[in-house]
Amino acid sequence: xxxxxxxxxxxxxxxxxxxxxxxxxxxxxxxxxxxxxxxxxxxxxxxxxxxxxxxxxxxxxxxxxxxxxxxxxxxxxxxxxxxxxxxxxxxxxxxxxxxxxxxxxxxxxxxxxxxxxxxxxxxxxxxxxxxxxxxxxxxxxxxxxxxxxxxxxxxxxxxxxxxxxxxxxxxxxxxxxxxxxxxxxxxxxxxxxxxxxxxxxxxxxxxxxxxxxxxxxxxxxxxxxxxxxxxxxxxxxxxxxxxxxxxxxxxxxxxxxxxxxxxxxxxxxxxxxxxxxxxxxxxxxxxxxxxxxxxxxxxxxxxxxxxxxxxxxxxxxxxxxxxxxxxxxxxxxxxxxxxxxxxxxxxxxxxxxxxxxxxxxxxxxxxxxxxxxxxxxxxxxxxxxxxxxxxxxxxxxxxxxxxxxxxxxxxxxxxxxxxxxxxxxxxxxxxxxxxxxxxxxxxxxxxxxxxx
Amino acid sequence: xxxxxxxxxxxxxxxxxxxxxxxxxxxxxxxxxxxxxxxxxxxxxxxxxxxxxxxxxxxxxxxxxxxxxxxxxxxxxxxxxxxxxxxxxxxxxxxxxxxxxxxxxxxxxxxxxxxxxxxxxxxxxxxxxxxxxxxxxxxxxxxxxxxxxxxxxxxxxxxxxxxxxxxxxxxxxxxxxxxxxxxxxxxxxxxxxxxxxxxxxxxxxxxxxxxxxxxxxxxxxxxxxxxxxxxxxxxxxxxxxxxxxxxxxxxxxxxxxxxxxxxxxxxxxxxxxxxxxxxxxxxxxxxxxxxxxxxxxxxxxxxxxxxxxxxxxxxxxxxxxxxxxxxxxxxxxxxxxxx
Numbered sequence: 001x002x003x004x005x006x007x008x009x010x011x012x013x014x015x016x017x018x019x020x021x022x023x024x025x026x027x028x029x030x031x032x033x034x035x036x037x038x039x040x041x042x043x044x045x046x047x048x049x050x051x052x053x054x055x056x057x058x059x060x061x062x063x064x065x066x067x068x069x070x071x072x073x074x075x076x077x078x079x080x081x082x083x084x085x086x087x088x089x090x091x092x093x094x095x096x097x098x099x100x101x102x103x104x105x106x107x108x109x110x111x112x113x114x115x116x117x118x119x120x121x122x123x124x125x126x127x128x129x130x131x132x133x134x135x136x137x138x139x140x141x142x143x144x145x146x147x148x149x150x151x152x153x154x155x156x157x158x159x160x161x162x163x164x165x166x167x168x169x170x171x172x173x174x175x176x177x178x179x180x181x182x183x184x185x186x187x188x189x190x191x192x193x194x195x196x197x198x199x200x201x202x203x204x205x206x207x208x209x210x211x212x213x214x215x216x217x218x219x220x221x222x223x224x225x226x227x228x229x230x231x232x233x234x235x236x237x238x239x240x241x242x243x244x245x246x247x248x249x250x251x252x253x254x255x256x257x258x259x260x261x262x263x264x265x266x267x268x269x270x271x272x273x274x275x276x277x278x279x280x281x282x283x284x285x286x287x288x289x290x291x292x293x294x295x296x297x298x299x300x301x302x303x304x305x306x307x308x309x310x311x312x313x314x315x316x317x318x319x320x321x322x323x324x325x326x327x328x329x330x331x332x333x334x335x336x337x338x339x340x341x342x343x344x345x346x347x348x349x350x351x352x353x354x355x356x357x358x359x360x361x362x363x364x365x366x367x368x369x370x371x372x373x374x375x376x377x378x379x380x381x382x383x384x385x386x387x388x389x390x391x392x393x394x395x396x397x398x399x400x401x402x403x404x405x406x407x408x409x410x411x412x413x414x415x416x417x418x419x420x421x422x423x424x425x426x427x428x429x430x431x432x433x434x435x436x437x438x439x440x441x442x443x444x445x446x447x448x449x450x451x452x
Numbered sequence: 453x454x455x456x457x458x459x460x461x462x463x464x465x466x467x468x469x470x471x472x473x474x475x476x477x478x479x480x481x482x483x484x485x486x487x488x489x490x491x492x493x494x495x496x497x498x499x500x501x502x503x504x505x506x507x508x509x510x511x512x513x514x515x516x517x518x519x520x521x522x523x524x525x526x527x528x529x530x531x532x533x534x535x536x537x538x539x540x541x542x543x544x545x546x547x548x549x550x551x552x553x554x555x556x557x558x559x560x561x562x563x564x565x566x567x568x569x570x571x572x573x574x575x576x577x578x579x580x581x582x583x584x585x586x587x588x589x590x591x592x593x594x595x596x597x598x599x600x601x602x603x604x605x606x607x608x609x610x611x612x613x614x615x616x617x618x619x620x621x622x623x624x625x626x627x628x629x630x631x632x633x634x635x636x637x638x639x640x641x642x643x644x645x646x647x648x649x650x651x652x653x654x655x656x657x658x659x660x661x662x663x664x665x666x667x668x669x670x671x672x673x674x675x676x677x678x679x680x681x682x683x684x685x686x687x688x689x690x691x692x693x694x695x696x697x698x699x700x701x702x703x704x705x706x707x708x709x710x711x712x713x714x715x716x717x718x719x720x721x722x723x724x725x726x727x728x729x730x731x732x733x734x735x736x737x738x739x740x741x742x743x744x745x746x747x748x749x750x751x752x753x754x755x756x757x758x759x760x761x762x763x764x765x766x767x768x769x770x771x772x773x774x775x776x777x778x779x780x781x782x783x784x785x786x787x788x789x790x791x
Contacts, residue, residue, distance in 0.1 A: 037502070135654045135655060313495075319506075371661065441653060445654070
């Protein structure tokens, strides 16, 4: 074999090949799970906004809740004297949390409809809120911020919306919950709508949708609510199923961080040298002229390989193996891009950071390890320009440190150059984490700010 | 200046995606276009392809950054899919880490045969950590109910220490159980192999922190975001081979606690538990003493997929006696160093 990958499709399913499947049996699940795409969303709300009830409702109505899970929750509800089954219990994870009635961490939930599979990053609404919200939002295509229709926008609602925009989540849904408790009032909904959109003009929200709901009773969750005929928008699930997210990825700037060099040592495959990685931006095609950073050598893409055979193009978030026309010295942490569209190659990083560690604080002069794409480097924090008050958006330029859950703007000098883009342009090449070398803990999330 | 995303993809929509992903020598019946999005263009990736890409990225990240990884292989469908993904991640090279089976000595024979054939075919090293051997040596004691599930944990930890593995791949999924919904992809374990939910590292984007000091380790779960139905749909779409007991077959069984157990050398009916012959399949493959079968006539993978899509009981709830012990059973086992 000359190094050209041929298909090595796996052999027999199960010991004896099964008879050809009958269309009737394959229809439901195969069309649902194979051809649908995925939407990741984060949920945010204060303690009593009904977030757990909303998630319980979504899981229940989409039949992602199983009978044994439901009966366990019903039993607990009865034991605790609840009047109705407390759907919030479906998502309370750890015993420590149930005993204390709190949620300590981001939990991930899954459900699917015939149109989409959904991954929910369920972030708790109180202590350590910022850290969890930032974590959950980092991979989200969409965020749902819940408000209680009776209470209206509170400080936390504004903070949630700000964090969603800080993390550049492309779509924001404001879910006005507990509409049943304000008599399904159109006037109240419109009041909140106006208030929030006025606030939102201060933020860069690419796409905002406001939906009045009752998570408890299921109004405007799956079906349009009969109680709110004045609302002419989509139900929440209908919106989640149809919101266009495919083009939220950056398909313009080719970015391929080399993750691992494949050089098989075997008699079957000789002289194979491939660069494995996940496409972080743009569309790669065989024959494309490319440049490899940091060396700057130019070459062409010879082929893009996968186990299932070569492909004609690779785009985010595909994991592939790229082979190049020329033998170059390339290793993990290098980056393949196009000659006329390159990231910034720099040791001086300007960034917004969110500090995530209880035990340490960010201070100018401190040394950290930065992990950015597939590259790691040591770095020193040169300067803290300001600390941002996430409630008022006020910049405190006199701040000398950042502690847990605080956000600020820093300058940082790295020992080796990083290949960065502005976080707003590409979340994969603009995001990084900071690691404390003394404890190995992940202490911060960073988002590159680049003027270009 | 934020990117204006809506203009980016749409401009290119006229170029249809014909290529991704698969060129396959032998398509399976009825599976044309399985991984291609129905409407072609737009550079879309189906959710199963996205999951596969994510899992492959995770496995490559481990091999690039960790010293001595190892894959935990139970012979169950999740670990089989995980091994299949490992093969894909490093192809055309071989899987660059060994595979470890914590062997309770109470296996279904079909699963052991399958395991041996698969590791031979893949050319990976198999390490067997024997629970029986650990009992004989006095490391662990047999539990009164005969289940060896709980005592697997010390055996696993001992083997990992002996081989100095700093990373163990596990096939756990977050949809399996509530305690797992908060699990990281890279789950930090202290020098006693223990999991502390309050001492986990935040995980952002796809940046994983696998840095450990000597003695500490990381459990890595590449299938975190897969559901049971995803696993089955993938098995069907990619023709992944499975042990035969996953498909409906005739078997001598008896009822206990509302579940169907197979009669075998490890599991015998007590008085008042009449046996019957039923058509059953397994939804999980664990210890032969406490893994129950479900009545099913799904004798092809496609039928299993349809059945899973319609099912109303979790696979653990339906077939695992050990998780029924208490609401927090899994949480306790995780803390002790189980997956």
